Amino acid sequence: MKQNQITVAIAGNPNSGKTSIFNALTGAHQHVGNYPGVTVEKKEGSFVHNGVRIEVVDLPGTYGLEATSLDEKVARDFVIHEHPDIIVDVVDSCNFERSLYLTSQFVELDVKLVLALNMSDMAHASGQMLDLKMIGERLNCEVVETVGSKETGIDELKEAIIAAMSREKKEIRFDYGEEFGEAIEEVLAAIKSSGKDRMLPHTDHWIAVKLLEGDIEADALIRELHSGNSERILKLVGEIRKKIEGHHGDTLSVLMAERRYGFAAGLYREVLRKEPSERRKTSDKIDDFITNRIIGIPIFLSLMYAVFYMTFKLGEFPMRAIEDGVGFLSHTVSVHWHGPEALKSLIVDGVINGVGGVLVFLPTIVILFLGIALMEDTGYMARAAFIMDRLMHKIGLHGKSFIPMIIGFGCSVPAIMATRTLEHRRDRLATMMVIPLMSCGARLTIYSLIIPAFFPDAWRAKVLWAVYVVGILLAIGIVKLLRTTVLAGESTPFVMELPPYRMPTIKGVLIHMWERAKLYLRKAATIILAISIVMWALTSYPKLKHYEIDRAVEAGTMLTESEINTARAAEALSYSVAGRIGKAIEPAMKPLGFDWKISTALIGAFAAKEVFVSQLGIVFSIGEADEESFSLREELRKNYSPLVGLCVMIFALIATPCMATVAIMRRESGRWFYAIAQFAGLTALAYVVTLLVFQIGRLII
Amino acid sequence: MNNTLDKIKIGEKVRVIKIASGGILRKRLVEMGILSGATLTLVRIAPLGDPLEIKVKGANISLRRREAAGIRVEKISRKK
Numbered sequence: 001m002k003q004n005q006i007t008v009a010i011a012g013n014p015n016s017g018k019t020s021i022f023n024a025l026t027g028a029h030q031h032v033g034n035y036p037g038v039t040v041e042k043k044e045g046s047f048v049h050n051g052v053r054i055e056v057v058d059l060p061g062t063y064g065l066e067a068t069s070l071d072e073k074v075a076r077d078f079v080i081h082e083h084p085d086i087i088v089d090v091v092d093s094c095n096f097e098r099s100l101y102l103t104s105q106f107v108e109l110d111v112k113l114v115l116a117l118n119m120s121d122m123a124h125a126s127g128q129m130l131d132l133k134m135i136g137e138r139l140n141c142e143v144v145e146t147v148g149s150k151e152t153g154i155d156e157l158k159e160a161i162i163a164a165m166s167r168e169k170k171e172i173r174f175d176y177g178e179e180f181g182e183a184i185e186e187v188l189a190a191i192k193s194s195g196k197d198r199m200l201p202h203t204d205h206w207i208a209v210k211l212l213e214g215d216i217e218a219d220a221l222i223r224e225l226h227s228g229n230s231e232r233i234l235k236l237v238g239e240i241r242k243k244i245e246g247h248h249g250d251t252l253s254v255l256m257a258e259r260r261y262g263f264a265a266g267l268y269r270e271v272l273r274k275e276p277s278e279r280r281k282t283s284d285k286i287d288d289f290i291t292n293r294i295i296g297i298p299i300f301l302s303l304m305y306a307v308f309y310m311t312f313k314l315g316e317f318p319m320r321a322i323e324d325g326v327g328f329l330s331h332t333v334s335v336h337w338h339g340p341e342a343l344k345s346l347i348v349d350g351v352i353n354g355v356g357g358v359l360v361f362l363p364t365i366v367i368l369f370l371g372i373a374l375m376e377d378t379g380y381m382a383r384a385a386f387i388m389d390r391l392m393h394k395i396g397l398h399g400k401s402f403i404p405m406i407i408g409f410g411c412s413v414p415a416i417m418a419t420r421t422l423e424h425r426r427d428r429l430a431t432m433m434v435i436p437l438m439s440c441g442a443r444l445t446i447y448s449l450i451i452p453a454f455f456p457d458a459w460r461a462k463v464l465w466a467v468y469v470v471g472i473l474l475a476i477g478i479v480k481l482l483r484t485t486v487l488a489g490e491s492t493p494f495v496m497e498l499p500p501y502r503m504p505t506i507k508g509v510l511i512h513m514w515e516r517a518k519l520y521l522r523k524a525a526t527i528i529l530a531i532s533i534v535m536w537a538l539t540s541y542p543k544l545k546h547y548e549i550d551r552a553v554e555a556g557t558m559l560t561e562s563e564i565n566t567a568r569a570a571e572a573l574s575y576s577v578a579g580r581i582g583k584a585i586e587p588a589m590k591p592l593g594f595d596w597k598i599s600t601a602l603i604g605a606f607a608a609k610e611v612f613v614s615q616l617g618i619v620f621s622i623g624e625a626d627e628e629s630f631s632l633r634e635e636l637r638k639n640y641s642p643l644v645g646l647c648v649m650i651f652a653l654i655a656t657p658c659m660a661t662v663a664i665m666r667r668e669s670g671r672w673f674y675a676i677a678q679f680a681g682l683t684a685l686a687y688v689v690t691l692l693v694f695q696i697g698r699l700i701i
Numbered sequence: 702m703n704n705t706l707d708k709i710k711i712g713e714k715v716r717v718i719k720i721a722s723g724g725i726l727r728k729r730l731v732e733m734g735i736l737s738g739a740t741l742t743l744v745r746i747a748p749l750g751d752p753l754e755i756k757v758k759g760a761n762i763s764l765r766r767r768e769a770a771g772i773r774v775e776k777i778s779r780k781k
Contacts, residue, residue: 063729064728064732066728095758095759095760097758098758250727251723253728254731257732258731258736261731261732261734261736265734284761287754291747293746293748294748296747297748387748388749389749389752390747390749390750390752391749493725493726493765494752494764494768495762495768496762496763497762500761
C-alpha cells in the first residue's frame with residue numbers, strides 16, 4: 001500500500017444505489033472490464049482527495065458473502081484475496097436491518113469499513129431515525145449519510161474514507177448464542193493449538209465460523225496451511241456439525257446464517273431511535289397499476305412495444321446516416337485509389353464494409369441500452385420479470401429471459417447483450433442459445449423477397465406468421481431440451497427484490513448506456529472485422545482470368561456495359577471459393593431442394609442476412625438486387641417451386657446466425673465453445689427440419 | 702391457525718413458524734429476512750397467478766408459489 005494511494009471496494013446489496021455512489025465518486029474516470037476468468041463486469045475508477053489518489057472498484061451487488069452465486073463469489077474473492085484498503089458498504093437506509101446481514105460479515109472479516117447510509121432522504125421522509133454514533137461504535141466503522149442520486153454527502157464520504165485508514169482495529173465478535181458460540185470456541189482452540197500463528201490472512205475467528213458453515217474457501221485455507229493438523233481440525237468440525245444438525249434438523253450453514261440475521265436484527269433495534277411509519281408508499285401505489293391482475297399485462301406489452309419501437313425506429317435515421325457515410329467512404333477510396341487493385345478491394349470491400357457493418361449496429365445498440373438502463377434504473381425491470389416469470393418458468397427459463405427474447409425479434413445482437421440481467425449462468429446460456437430463433441429483422445428481407453415471389457396475396461400474411469411461429473415453437477423445444485440435458489440444474493430460485501420505483505438521473509442513465517456501447521465496439525468489432533475479411537476473401541478469390549462473357553462479346557454478341565458487368569460478377573462469384581463451396585455442397589443440399597446458387601448465397605448470408613438477397617441477385621445476373629426486385633422474383637419463380645421457397649425461408653430462419661451474432665455470443669458467454677455450438681447446432685437443426693419439410697412436402701404436393 | 706405462505710390471502714399478515722426448504726433457496730430467504738419469527742404480508746399475486754409478492758420488513762420480495770409452499774406460517778391476530 002503506497003502512502004499516497006488507497007484501494008477502495010464499494011460493496012452493498014443490489015438496489016442500494018451503489019452505482020450512483022460509484023459514479024458520484026469517480027465521475028467520468030471509470031472503465032469497465034471483467035473479473036479474471038468470469039463474465040462478470042468489473043467497474044473501476046479513481047479520484048483524488050487531499051492529494052491522495054483513491055482507486056475504486058465497484059463490486060457486484062450481493063446480499064451476503066457466502067458465495068452461492070457467481071456475483072457473490074466474485075465480490076467475496078475480491079475482498080478476501082485482493083485486500084482492498086477500505087470497504088465502503090453502501091446501504092439502503094430504508095432496508096437497514098436486512099443490509100446489516102452483509103455488513104456484519106465485513107465486520108467479522110475485520111476490514112476497515114465505511115458505512116454509507118444511502119437514500120437517507122427517503123429514510124428521513126419515512127420518519128426513521130438512527131443513532132449514527134452508536135452504529136459507528138458497535139461496528140467500529142465510519143458512518144456517513146448519503147443520497148447518491150443527488151450526490152449529497154459525497155464529500156463527507158471521501159473524508160470518511162481517509163479517516164477510516166487511521167481507525168484502530170477493534171475485534172468485534174457477534175453473539176452466536178450459547179450452542180454455536182461454544183462450537184466456535186472449540187474450533188478456535190483447535191486452530192490455535194495447531195501452532196501456526198496467524199499465518200492465515202484472516203482472523204482465526206472468521207475461519208472458525210466459516211469452517212462450521214461449510215465454506216469451501218475456509219476449508220481450502222486450512223488444508224493449505226496446516227497440512228497434518230488440518231485433518232484434525234476438519235474432523236472436529238464434521239463432528240460438531242453432525243451433533244448440532246442432529247438436534248435442529250437444519251444444516252449448520254443455514255442455522256448460522258439465521259443466527260447472523262438475528263444479530264443484524266438485534267443491532268438494528270439497538271440503533272433505531274424512531275421507527276419508520278408503515279404508511280403505504282408511493283411505489284406500492286404505482287404497483288397497483290403496473291402489476292395489476294387485469295391491466296398489468298396490457299401495460300407490460302405496451303411498454304415492450306414502445307421499447308422495441310424506440311430501438312428500431314429511432315435507430316433508423318442514424319443507421320441510414322452511417323450506412324451512407326460508409327458508402328461514401330468506400331466510394332471515395334475506390335475512386336481515388338492508386339495502389340494495387342487487390343489491396344484496394346481488401347480495404348474497400350473487406351475492411352470498410354466490415355467495419356461499417358459493425359458501426360451500423362451501434363445506434364440500435366445504444367438506444368436499446370438506453371431503454372434497458374431506464375427500465376433497470378426505475379425499477380421496472382424487476383416488475384417485468386415478475387409478470388412474465390410464470391410463462392418463462394414453464395418453458396425452463398426465468399422471468400428476466402422475456403425481454404431479451406422480445407428484442408431478438410428485432411436483432412439478435414442487442415438481444416444477446418440484454419441477457420446480462422440474468423444472474424444465473426444456466427438461465428442466461430439457455431436464453432442466449434435460442435435467441436437467433438426469434439426471427440430477426442434481417443431475415444425479414446429474405447422473407448420479403450421470397451413470399452411475394454411464390455405465394456398469392458391471400459397466403460402471404462399467413463406464411464409470414466407461420467415462419468415466426470415455427471421459430472418460437474422450436475425455441476421452446478430447444479430450451480426444454482437444453483434444460484433437461486446439458487444445461488440442466490435446479491431451477492434457480494426466483495427470490496427477487498422488487499425495489500421501490502426511482503427517478504433515474506440523466507447522468508446515471510447515460511453512463512450506464514455509454515459503458516455498454518463502448519464494450520460492444522471494442523470487442524465485437526475486432527471479431528466481426530476479422531470475419532469480414534475472411535468472407536471478402538472467400539467471395540473474391542480466386543480471380544478469373546478470362547470471362548466467358550468477354551468471349552461472347554468478341555464473338556459478336558451485343559450487350560450493354562452493365563449487362564457485361566453483371567455477367568462478369570456472376571462468373572466471378574461462381575469461380576470464387578464461396579461459389580465453389582456452393583457447388584461442392586450442392587449434392588448435400590439437393591435433398592433440401594437447394595442448388596448451388598442458393599447454397600452460395602447462403603454462405604454470403606453468414607456475413608449478414610441481407611447479403612443473401614444481394615448474392616442471389618449476383619448469381620442470377622440481376623446485378624444490384626434487393627428484396628423488392630421484380631426481376632429477381634421472376635428468376636426465382638422460373639427456377640424453383642413454392643416448396644423450395646418455403647424451405648429456403650425455414651433454413652434461413654433456423655440456421656445462419658450472422659457473424660455478428662457469433663461474435664456477440666462468444667463475447668457474452670465468455671467462450672468460443674458456446675458460439676460454435678450454437679452455430680453448429682442451429683445449422684444441423686436447420687438441415688434436418690428443412691430436409692423433412694422438403695421431402696414430406698414433395699410427397700404431399 | 703396454521704398454513705403455508707402460498708395459501709394465505711392478500712393483505713394477510715403472518716408470522717413464519719418453520720421453513721422446510723434448504724440449500725440455495727433457504728440461504729436466499731434468510732438473506733431477505735425470511736426466517737422463523739419474521740413477519741410477512743402477502744401484497745399481491747402476479748397477473749399470471751405466479752409468483753407472489755411478499756412484504757418483508759418494508760421491502761417487497763417476489764417468491765414462486767412452490768418456494769412459498771415450504772414456508773409454514775401462522776396468522777397474526779390483530780391486537781388494538
